[in-house]
Amino acid sequence: xxxxxxxxxPSPSGNLHIGTARTALFNYLFAKxxxxxxxxxIEDTDAERTSQEYIDNIFDSLKALGLNWDEGPDIGGxxxxxxxxxxxDIYPKYVQELLDKGFAYECFCTPEELEAEKQEAAQxxxxxxxxxxCENLTEEEKEKLxxxxxxxxxxxxxxxxxxxxxxxxxxYFDDLVKGxxxxxxxxxxxxxxxxxxGSPTYNFAVVIDDMLMKISHVIRGEDHxxxxxKQILIFEALGAEVPRFxxxxxxxxxxxxxLSKRHGATAVSEFVEKGYLTEALLNFVxxxxxxxxxxxxxxxxxxxxxxxxxxxxxxxxxxFEYDKLNWxxxxxxxxxxxxxxxxxxxxxxTKYNLSELSDAQYTRMVxxxxxxxxxxxxxxxxxxxxxxxxxxIDPKAxxxxxxxxxxxxVLKEFVNRAExxxxxxxxxxxxxxxxxxxxxxxxxKPKVTMWAVRAAVTGRTCGADMTAILAILGKETSxxxxxxxxx
RNA sequence: AGCGGUAUCGUCUAGUGGUCAGGACGGGAGAUUCUCAUUCUCCAAACAGGGGUUCAAUUCCCCUUACCGCCGCCA
Numbered sequence: 001x002x003x004x005x006x007x008x009x010p011s012p013s014g015n016l017h018i019g020t021a022r023t024a025l026f027n028y029l030f031a032k033x034x035x036x037x038x039x040x041x042i043e044d045t046d047a048e049r050t051s052q053e054y055i056d057n058i059f060d061s062l063k064a065l066g067l068n069w070d071e072g073p074d075i076g077g078x079x080x081x082x083x084x085x086x087x088x089d090i091y092p093k094y095v096q097e098l099l100d101k102g103f104a105y106e107c108f109c110t111p112e113e114l115e116a117e118k119q120e121a122a123q124x125x126x127x128x129x130x131x132x133x134c135e136n137l138t139e140e141e142k143e144k145l146x147x148x149x150x151x152x153x154x155x156x157x158x159x160x161x162x163x164x165x166x167x168x169x170x171x172y173f174d175d176l177v178k179g180x181x182x183x184x185x186x187x188x189x190x191x192x193x194x195x196x197x198g199s200p201t202y203n204f205a206v207v208i209d210d211m212l213m214k215i216s217h218v219i220r221g222e223d224h225x226x227x228x229x230k231q232i233l234i235f236e237a238l239g240a241e242v243p244r245f246x247x248x249x250x251x252x253x254x255x256x257x258x259l260s261k262r263h264g265a266t267a268v269s270e271f272v273e274k275g276y277l278t279e280a281l282l283n284f285v286x287x288x289x290x291x292x293x294x295x296x297x298x299x300x301x302x303x304x305x306x307x308x309x310x311x312x313x314x315x316x317x318x319x320f321e322y323d324k325l326n327w328x329x330x331x332x333x334x335x336x337x338x339x340x341x342x343x344x345x346x347x348x349x350t351k352y353n354l355s356e357l358s359d360a361q362y363t364r365m366v367x368x369x370x371x372x373x374x375x376x377x378x379x380x381x382x383x384x385x386x387x388x389x390x391x392x393i394d395p396k397a398x399x400x401x402x403x404x405x406x407x408x409x410v411l412k413e414f415v416n417r418a419e420x421x422x423x424x425x426x427x428x429x430x431x432x433x434x435x436x437x438x439x440x441x442x443x444x445k446p447k448v449t450m451w452a453v454r455a456a457v458t459g460r461t462c463g464a465d466m467t468a469i470l471a472i473l474g475k476e477t478s479x480x481x482x483x484x485x486x487x
Numbered sequence: 488a489g490c491g492g493u494a495u496c497g498u499c500u501a502g503u504g505g506u507c508a509g510g511a512c513g514g515g516a517g518a519u520u521c522u523c524a525u526u527c528u529c530c531a532a533a534c535a536g537g538g539g540u541u542c543a544a545u546u547c548c549c550c551u552u553a554c555c556g557c558c559g560c561c562a
Binding site: 009010011013043044045046048049107109111114118122124125126127128129153154155178181182183184187188189191192193194195196197199201202203205206221222223224225226227229247249250252254256257258284287288289290291293295297314315316317318319320321323324325326327328334371372373432436445446447448449450451453454460461462463464465466467 | 488489490491492493494497498499500501509510511512513520521522523524525554555556557558559560561562
C-alpha cells in the first residue's frame with residue numbers, strides 16, 4: 001500500500017476555526033494511526049480575503065493544539081511550496097493540458113451575462129447550470145472576442161470527462177465515513193477552473209496540489225461533498241490517481257445554525273484566551289463524531305490515535321454545547337500537574353503582585369483554589385484576598401455576616417486566641433477545630449463561626465480552604481484584617 | 488425549486504434482527520464538608536412518523552417529515 005498522506009488546507013480568511021481544528025485533528029489522528037504524513041497547506045488563492053495575521057493565527061493555533069505537521073509552508077517538504085499563492089506558476093501547465101485534451105474550454109461570458117442567465121433560471125424555477133455556450137467557439141470567434149478586450153476564463157467540461165471515464169452520467173465514490181455516494185453529473189455545470197485574471201479556482205488548485213503532494217486521503221467537512229464529484233473528474237481527466245475521500249459531519253451551534261460569532265467563540269485562539277486548555281478543547285472536539293471503544297472519554301491525543309478508526313466516525317452533524325466542554329475543561333484543570341498549572345495561570349494573574357508570595361505560598365494558593373475553576377481565567381476573581389494588606393469586603397458579606405452580633409463575638413474571640421497561635425496549617429487546623437467546638441457548645445453552628453472569620457479575612461462568604469488561607473496570609477495580615485472587621 | 492446527506496435521552500454518543508436500549512455532560516434528590524466547590528450514591532430522560540420484509544424491527548427496505556449541506560471567475 002502506498003504511503004498515507006493527509007492534509008489540512010485552511011484558507012487564511014479568518015482565524016483558525018474550531019471546526020477546522022476538528023478536521024485537522026481527524027486528519028492528524030488518521031496519519032498517526034497509519035504511520036502517515038500530515039501536511040499543512042495554505043489556500044490563499046483569494047488575495048483579497050487573505051492576511052498574514054490569519055496565517056500566523058493558523059500556525060499558532062495548530063501548534064498550540066499540538067497538531068504538528070510533517071510538511072508545511074514554514075518547514076517545507078518534498079512537494080513544496082505549501083502556500084498556494086506561491087504555486088501560481090504551476091497551475092497554467094495543467095490548465096493547458098486539460099485544454100489540449102479537450103476537457104476544458106475558454107469561456108468569454110461576462111459576469112453580467114452569467115448573472116442574467118442565473119436570474120432567468122431562478123424565475124423559471126429551474127436549477128441553474130452553465131449553458132456551455134462557449135464550449136464550441138471557433139478560433140475566429142475567440143479572436144474576435146479577444147480583440148474586444150475580453151479575457152477568457154477556463155471552464156472544465158464535465159460531461160466530456162464523465163463520458164470519457166464512466167458508463168453513465170452517474171458518478172460514484174466510496175466515502176470513508178459515509179459509504180457509497182453518488183451524483184448525476186449532468187446536474188453539475190461546467191465550472192471555472194482558471195479565472196480570467198489567471199488565478200486558479202479552489203476546485204482546480206486543490207486537485208493539482210493534492211495530486212502533486214501525493215495526498216492519499218482527503219478528510220474534510222461534508223460541505224465539500226458536491227465539490228468532490230467535480231474534483232474526481234479533474235483527477236481522472238489529468239490521468240492522476242484519485243485519492244480516497246472521507247466527509248465529516250459539521251459542527252453546529254445549539255440553534256442548529258452554523259457556528260458563528262454570535263454564538264460566542266469560534267476561533268481556537270479565542271477559546272484559549274478565554275481560559276480553555278488546548279487539551280480539553282481537542283478532547284472535547286474529538287468526541288464530536290468519534291467515541292472511544294472503552295467508554296473512557298478523557299483521553300490524550302496519543303491515546304485517541306491508538307483507538308481511532310475513521311470508519312467509526314459518525315456521519316451526522318453534531319451540536320457544539322458548552323456544558324460538556326466546560327466540565328471537561330474544569331476536569332483537566334483538576335488533573336493538571338501543579339507546576340504546569342502554576343505557569344498556565346500566570347497570564348491571568350497579572351493584576352496581582354505575585355512577588356508577595358513565596359513559591360511555596362503560590363503553589364499552595366493554586367492547590368486550594370483550583371477546584372472550582374471552569375476556565376483558567378476564573379482564577380483572576382478567585383484570589384484577590386491573597387494579595388495586599390487590606391481586603392475588599394463584599395457588601396453582602398458585611399451585611400449578612402460581619403454586621404451580626406454573633407460574628408462580632410466570634411471575631412473578638414478569634415483575635416484573643418490567635419495571638420498565641422502558630423500559623424502553620426497543621427496547627428491552625430487543630431486550633432480552628434477547637435474554636436468551632438467552643439462555639440458549637442454555645443449553640444453556634446461551625447459554619448456560622450467560620451463564616452465570620454472568612455468574611456473578615458477574605459471579604460467573602462465562600463472560597464477556598466480557610467485553614468490554608470490563614471496559613472498563606474500569615475498571622476500578621478490575618479489578624480490585621482480580623483481586627484479591622486471588629487467594630 | 489433541484490441534487491446530496493443525516494435522523495437513539497435536552498446535548499455528545501454506544502448498541503443489537505430477540506437488550507431492563509448502555510455511558511458521558513446537563514437536570515433532580517440525598518450523603519460528605521467551615522462556605523462555595525469537589526467527591527460519592529440514587530432518580531428522571533431517547534430509538535421522528537407511516538408502511539413493508541420477518542416468528543420478531545430501534546436495527547433491513549420504501550415513503551413522509553424535520554434538519555444540514557451544495558448549487559460563485561469564495562474557499
